[in-house]
Amino acid sequence: MRTAMLSPEPLAQLQTLLGPRLSTSASDRDLHGRNETHFPHLPPAAVAYPETTAEVAALMQICAAHGVPVTAWGAGTSLEGHALPLKGGVSVDFARMNRVLSVHPEDMVVTVQPGITREALNTELRATGLFFPVDPGANASLGGMASTRASGTTAVRYGTMRDNVLALEVVLADGRVIRTGTAARKSSAGYDLTALFVGAEGTLGLITELTLRLQGQPEAVSAAVCAFPAMAPAVDTVIATIQSGIPMARIEFVDAATVAAFNARDAADMPEQPHLLVEFHGSPAAVAEQAERFGEIVADMGGEGFRWAHRPEDRAALWKMRHNAYYACLALRPGATAWVTDVCVPISRLAEAVEETAAEIAASILQGPILGHVGDGNFHAILLVEPGNSAEETEAKRLAANMAERALRLGGTITGEHGIGMGKLAYMSREHGEAWDLMALIKRALDPENLLNPGKTVQVT
Amino acid sequence: MRTAMLSPEPLAQLQTLLGPRLSTSASDRDLHGRNETHFPHLPPAAVAYPETTAEVAALMQICAAHGVPVTAWGAGTSLEGHALPLKGGVSVDFARMNRVLSVHPEDMVVTVQPGITREALNTELRATGLFFPVDPGANASLGGMASTRASGTTAVRYGTMRDNVLALEVVLADGRVIRTGTAARKSSAGYDLTALFVGAEGTLGLITELTLRLQGQPEAVSAAVCAFPAMAPAVDTVIATIQSGIPMARIEFVDAATVAAFNARDAADMPEQPHLLVEFHGSPAAVAEQAERFGEIVADMGGEGFRWAHRPEDRAALWKMRHNAYYACLALRPGATAWVTDVCVPISRLAEAVEETAAEIAASILQGPILGHVGDGNFHAILLVEPGNSAEETEAKRLAANMAERALRLGGTITGEHGIGMGKLAYMSREHGEAWDLMALIKRALDPENLLNPGKTVQVT
Numbered sequence: 001m002r003t004a005m006l007s008p009e010p011l012a013q014l015q016t017l018l019g020p021r022l023s024t025s026a027s028d029r030d031l032h033g034r035n036e037t038h039f040p041h042l043p044p045a046a047v048a049y050p051e052t053t054a055e056v057a058a059l060m061q062i063c064a065a066h067g068v069p070v071t072a073w074g075a076g077t078s079l080e081g082h083a084l085p086l087k088g089g090v091s092v093d094f095a096r097m098n099r100v101l102s103v104h105p106e107d108m109v110v111t112v113q114p115g116i117t118r119e120a121l122n123t124e125l126r127a128t129g130l131f132f133p134v135d136p137g138a139n140a141s142l143g144g145m146a147s148t149r150a151s152g153t154t155a156v157r158y159g160t161m162r163d164n165v166l167a168l169e170v171v172l173a174d175g176r177v178i179r180t181g182t183a184a185r186k187s188s189a190g191y192d193l194t195a196l197f198v199g200a201e202g203t204l205g206l207i208t209e210l211t212l213r214l215q216g217q218p219e220a221v222s223a224a225v226c227a228f229p230a231m232a233p234a235v236d237t238v239i240a241t242i243q244s245g246i247p248m249a250r251i252e253f254v255d256a257a258t259v260a261a262f263n264a265r266d267a268a269d270m271p272e273q274p275h276l277l278v279e280f281h282g283s284p285a286a287v288a289e290q291a292e293r294f295g296e297i298v299a300d301m302g303g304e305g306f307r308w309a310h311r312p313e314d315r316a317a318l319w320k321m322r323h324n325a326y327y328a329c330l331a332l333r334p335g336a337t338a339w340v341t342d343v344c345v346p347i348s349r350l351a352e353a354v355e356e357t358a359a360e361i362a363a364s365i366l367q368g369p370i371l372g373h374v375g376d377g378n379f380h381a382i383l384l385v386e387p388g389n390s391a392e393e394t395e396a397k398r399l400a401a402n403m404a405e406r407a408l409r410l411g412g413t414i415t416g417e418h419g420i421g422m423g424k425l426a427y428m429s430r431e432h433g434e435a436w437d438l439m440a441l442i443k444r445a446l447d448p449e450n451l452l453n454p455g456k457t458v459q460v461t
Numbered sequence: 462m463r464t465a466m467l468s469p470e471p472l473a474q475l476q477t478l479l480g481p482r483l484s485t486s487a488s489d490r491d492l493h494g495r496n497e498t499h500f501p502h503l504p505p506a507a508v509a510y511p512e513t514t515a516e517v518a519a520l521m522q523i524c525a526a527h528g529v530p531v532t533a534w535g536a537g538t539s540l541e542g543h544a545l546p547l548k549g550g551v552s553v554d555f556a557r558m559n560r561v562l563s564v565h566p567e568d569m570v571v572t573v574q575p576g577i578t579r580e581a582l583n584t585e586l587r588a589t590g591l592f593f594p595v596d597p598g599a600n601a602s603l604g605g606m607a608s609t610r611a612s613g614t615t616a617v618r619y620g621t622m623r624d625n626v627l628a629l630e631v632v633l634a635d636g637r638v639i640r641t642g643t644a645a646r647k648s649s650a651g652y653d654l655t656a657l658f659v660g661a662e663g664t665l666g667l668i669t670e671l672t673l674r675l676q677g678q679p680e681a682v683s684a685a686v687c688a689f690p691a692m693a694p695a696v697d698t699v700i701a702t703i704q705s706g707i708p709m710a711r712i713e714f715v716d717a718a719t720v721a722a723f724n725a726r727d728a729a730d731m732p733e734q735p736h737l738l739v740e741f742h743g744s745p746a747a748v749a750e751q752a753e754r755f756g757e758i759v760a761d762m763g764g765e766g767f768r769w770a771h772r773p774e775d776r777a778a779l780w781k782m783r784h785n786a787y788y789a790c791l792a793l794r795p796g797a798t799a800w801v802t803d804v805c806v807p808i809s810r811l812a813e814a815v816e817e818t819a820a821e822i823a824a825s826i827l828q829g830p831i832l833g834h835v836g837d838g839n840f841h842a843i844l845l846v847e848p849g850n851s852a853e854e855t856e857a858k859r860l861a862a863n864m865a866e867r868a869l870r871l872g873g874t875i876t877g878e879h880g881i882g883m884g885k886l887a888y889m890s891r892e893h894g895e896a897w898d899l900m901a902l903i904k905r906a907l908d909p910e911n912l913l914n915p916g917k918t919v920q921v922t
Contacts, residue, residue: 107809
């Protein structure tokens with residue numbers, strides 16, 4: 001059950017532990033009950049702001065002793081209600097654990113606390129010539145990105161959080177502190193616990209430290225946009241590019257409705273057709289060669305209006321526009337809430353998946369631009385819903401459910417990068433069958449009292 | 462306890478299930494009690510040769526009902542005694558489940574049965590223009606490679622089995638069949654069960670199907686060897702190459718003793734100094750550029766005798782020599798058994814780790830050439846031991862233990878790619894601390910009767 005207040009004993013112990021960094025103020029609770037999209041307002045009973053792993057461990061011990069649920073909070077940018085405390089209890093806000101602990105340029109790794117955001121990390125890394133490549137768009141915290149197995153525009157080249165987290169420190173449900181992985185680039189020493197905590201959405205432990213792989217800042221970068229008469233030739237272009245071994249750093253698809261949103265908000269002056277946005281990283285000669293070969297493929301596939309963004313400011317504008325697509329789409333319907341859905345399919349089925357989805361949205365009462373990380377087979381629909389309009393909400397639910405079903409039918413997954421949280425729980429059994437029961441077995445083994453972000457990812461009641 | 466024979470009831474049921482494909486012949490049992498290195502001969506009570514997942518599931522149900530241990534057998538090439546049935550029972554030989562089930566060139570994925578070997582898979586893929594890149598040297602089975610989280614010479618570019626297994630079908634300890642992952646390139650849908658079974662050494666389930674990522678065969682390939690006056694400049698060359706973003710497809714280190722073994726066995730005529738063996742994949746222009754920039758770094762670091770192998774036959778000879786290093790080293794001491802140890806450290810500590818190890822071996826009574834996957838910080842010592850000479854065996858154990866301790870002290874792991882099996886169990890607690898207990902918790906949750914490859918990876922008694 002959700003409880004609005006902590007009972008006196010754990011409250012007193014947490015206050016002794018954290019002093020004023022244990023807050024029960026209405027504003028703190030209110031803030032940590034909010035989410036980026038359409039989920040209800042669900043404030044925790046208290047918000048903790050630990051500063052050390054030892055404090056997180058002590059907090060967890062207190063909560064375990066009194067049966068108080070604990071939900072981690074990073075930057076609050078997740079899209080499926082992950083950080084909402086379904087059963088109340090304490091939200092652990094990692095904002096004060098936001099330091100870079102060590103950088104090892106020779107090993108190209110960095111160790112950070114979970115509360116640091118991706119932009120802050122890359123700012124701190126600037127002088128090293130290295131960067132952390134995973135880029136979900138939002139300025140998320142690294143702990144949150146690990147917990148949702150985030151990815152985004154650069155995953156086609158650099159991988160997702162699965163590929164870029166080398167090691168973790170984790171506080172378990174009983175307050176024990178463990179370390180998984182090492183700073184070595186690979187290991188065969190036992191079960192891959194790092195991979196188990198990445199994507200577990202805070203249901204198996206609280207991440208208190210992360211060791212991440214870094215990349216060298218590319219010598220040369222080149223970006224381009226091009227239009228296509230339809231979705232299929234755009235996807236064929238991507239398949240041909242991947243097969244020819246051209247290493248794209250990003251390749252993004254936006255549909256005509258998203259382009260219309262760009263034109264309206266950013267005065268982008270793009271033809272209202274499907275587009276690809278692409279970027280190459282490498283040496284100047286390699287980037288020039290990749291760009292030329294990509295241009296040839298685009299021409300073969302009937303792409304039009306190919307434009308390079310050679311200047312850094314033009315590239316920055318291009319990716320800022322892409323990253324603000326969510327807000328541009330929201331602005332298409334002032335006052336609307338966005339239901340942002342996310343599925344991922346084998347790339348050979350992507351055109352089919354997008355076209356069926358677009359046709360269904362076009363036939364519905366809702367607007368819903370479609371865009372995605374086409375190199376991964378991952379796409380999103382941004383369904384614009386009038387808050388409180390139950391007919392529209394029902395329709396958004398139906399469209400999202402059909403997208404998930406369609407992804408499964410085409411051999412894909414119900415979420416490529418947003419995760420399960422509250423929003424996708426209903427489809428987990430359909431995707432995983434008995435493997436979902438296995439997840440519950442693991443959850444019970446690691447968190448027998450179901451205190452860690454209860455109600456998310458798995459079903460253990 | 463190890464039991465030499467199956468009791469009559471499970472034996473009869475397994476014979477009914479599999480007919481002549483359930484063998485209790487002395488030769489079959491003998492063969493499945495052997496290993497590639499120095500572990501004792503431990504034959505199973507019976508050997509099963511299933512042909513379908515349904516047969517594996519039924520076999521597992523019978524064994525579960527009668528408490529019979531089950532150990533998977535791929536190609537028998539593992540190096541830490543993984544496939545030896547410590548508690549007897551049934552060895553499941555996947556030799557008859559060795560088919561390619563489907564190839565999807567557009568998605569660059571293939572689905573295979575676990576018994577297919579890496580060379581057979583790549584032969585079948587040849588016409589597609591695609592290949593499976595993970596290359597541990599031995600012609601291992603894909604099920605075994607997944608179970609040991611194998612990697613090898615190409616991991617620096619293409620990753621390990623962790624990175625290249627997209628989805629699995631697994632028979633659990635109670636005979637249930639589950640599927641993990643999909644053919645989509647990424648997913649955020651719940652716990653990463655695929656990663657949990659990859660590297661679990663058959664202790665959590667029996668892999669009956671694998672969906673793997675493929676790569677396009679590179680248009681151009683270029684390989685080279687160069688000598689260095691010592692280990693440190695060779696490692697510095699690798700660090701500088703990685704940092705400058707040059708995508709090496711392979712980069713291997715061999716020490717002077719390994720070169721001596723090549724010279725003796727393959728008439729290689731190389732100077733008896735530390736060497737790097739390197740390969741680049743890409744477009745002709747990209748490979749040429751990479752090669753040129755690499756050559757500059759080598760020259761800066763004092764490398765000598767740089768030689769390119771442009772012709773395919775010269776490259777094949779180079780990598781054949783590297784892959785046969787194990788046998789070349791064995792030939793240095795006829796009649797010896799090799800104790801092959803494997804550790805992995807952050808690359809900044811690699812020179813130190815190799816130099817300390819080499820000095821300790823030089824001061825010992827044993828010969829032990831050192832070689833490794835230098836781009837990953839992963840290296841091996843091949844300790845040559847006279848079978849039955851207990852002073853030498855004690856010394857080999859001491860040297861291997863010190864290598865593991867050294868790797869941990871330098872921030873690394875006790876095994877980069879060979880796995881735990883029987884050989885590394887003693888160091889698991891030192892590497893993982895309480896995280897090893899967590900592995901045991903997971904093992905107990907998934908295999909409560911400890912029937913799957915009991916005694917490996919985790920300690921649950």
